[in-house]
Amino acid sequence: MVSYPHWHTVPLRWKDNDVYGHVNNVVHYALMDTVINTWLVERGGLDIATGPVIGLCVESHCAYHASVSFPDSLRIGLRVAHLGRSSVRYEIGMYSTADVLVAEGHFVHVFVDRETRRPVSVSGKLRESLAELLLPA
Template sequence: MSRPAPKARSAYRYFRDITTRWMDNDVYAHVNNVVYYSWFDTVVNAWLMEQKVLDFGCSPSVGLVVETGCSYFSSIAFPDIVRAGLRVSHLGTSSVRYEVGLFANDGQQAAAQGHFVHVYVDRATRRPMPLPVELRLALEAIEVSHEEL
């Protein structure tokens, strides 16, 4: 398996700043790997809420995480500001693959990057269902072409 190269900030369509906390650092004086996955979850769900396509209590569909992955390139540590970049690399009938780049402060190359796949299911039956139209339209706005991958 080949290691991906860090992507540039310009590869992402949406950004959200996330403040590191003292407790995020581990005994090796950098942010522990589990925190990166929390940042992925934060940027994806914040974007969904900002687009008004996610209502935790009432949405008829629920996005379930079925796959995640992360590659690390350089350390992030408190008190860095994480600039989380988000883009969509694949839209299926009931699924979406988000790609997230984490940039330390004003860094132009990702300190870490990963992916996050949601499969949308019916809230009651938990069976896959097509992406709602409003969600699909919002996702298309941050989708990248195959040439940009």
């Protein structure tokens, strides 16, 4: 299993299955977004409702390797591949309870001023929390 500094287990829901009997591809994207933003709010202090800085997704990708279905859970690994001045590239791995790689992807945030939507420097507690997810070079 690939190394991730943070793991989050998410139980799958009945409604996550599609008509083919497996978790629909859009659910994987929603889970990536949820795990990332949970980290940003809980560890980075990001105030998504009224804070002056927000993260905008400018790129995302997901490669699917195996099927998974309710009532399984996914163990989702999170790491930072690149931490720039105003952007961050996350890498995410999703594993079944049997440690089978289900999907892996990446997600790029650019942090911007809430009002102007212009890029801002990632700093303070937010930068510190993202640095925790960086793997050693």
